[in-house]
Amino acid sequence: ANPNSPSGTMISPGEISKIASQVDGVLVIDEAYADFADNNCLSLVEQHDNILILRTLSKSYSLAGIRFGFCIAQESIIQGMMKVKDSYNVDRLSITAVVAALDDQKTMRANVEKIKETRQYLAQSLQELGFYVYPSQTNFILAKCMRGVSAHHVYQALKSRKILVRYFNIRRLDDCLRITIGTREEVEILLRNLKELISNNHAKSKVAYCP
Numbered sequence: 001a002n003p004n005s006p007s008g009t010m011i012s013p014g015e016i017s018k019i020a021s022q023v024d025g026v027l028v029i030d031e032a033y034a035d036f037a038d039n040n041c042l043s044l045v046e047q048h049d050n051i052l053i054l055r056t057l058s059k060s061y062s063l064a065g066i067r068f069g070f071c072i073a074q075e076s077i078i079q080g081m082m083k084v085k086d087s088y089n090v091d092r093l094s095i096t097a098v099v100a101a102l103d104d105q106k107t108m109r110a111n112v113e114k115i116k117e118t119r120q121y122l123a124q125s126l127q128e129l130g131f132y133v134y135p136s137q138t139n140f141i142l143a144k145c146m147r148g149v150s151a152h153h154v155y156q157a158l159k160s161r162k163i164l165v166r167y168f169n170i171r172r173l174d175d176c177l178r179i180t181i182g183t184r185e186e187v188e189i190l191l192r193n194l195k196e197l198i199s200n201n202h203a204k205s206k207v208a209y210c211p
């Protein structure tokens, strides 16, 4: 996945191109988050007959409910896929919605720009609170908790306040929270609650601190 989830980080098209040259087989690049990034690998399709790019309407186009994605590759790969494709096609209502959405780049770009502005604001605010923030090219931020603060406890405390962020009980991620960029108002509510939980006053914020 490039940009990647849950890190939010991205590998440059130059690096991907090198990998594609070295791979003996098809390199599938999941670009679900590409519209939120500064760059993408679309142009590599022309140079590499073994690159296959996946896109979805579920993220930047806000159309997760129509269940539509597509892929971009050279004709030889697409022909191979057609050989094994099921006879059932995408439904007509989804196609109609997708065509309308793709025709309206302006709405998508406006939403993406709003999300990127809020992403910048959230990243800076989290850093000021003491989190380590991984550079995000997506519509979420991966933030590492400061020493002594349990990400799991913060996650649970936020959840009890009806604020849902993602916690991964996985090695190397269990000190992090993945936070989707909401509206500016939602981000303000999150930050207000995080400040309460992670205030320097240990007595007041037992919830957030490890013993």
Ligand SMILES: *Cc1c(COP(=O)(O)O)cnc(C)c1O
Pocket: 001, 005, 030, 032, 056, 057, 058, 059, 064, 067, 068, 069
């Ligand atoms: C959301 C997402 C997809 C695609 O989701 P669909 O709703 O099934 O189109 C693919 N890859 C990643 C990494 C995603 O986050």
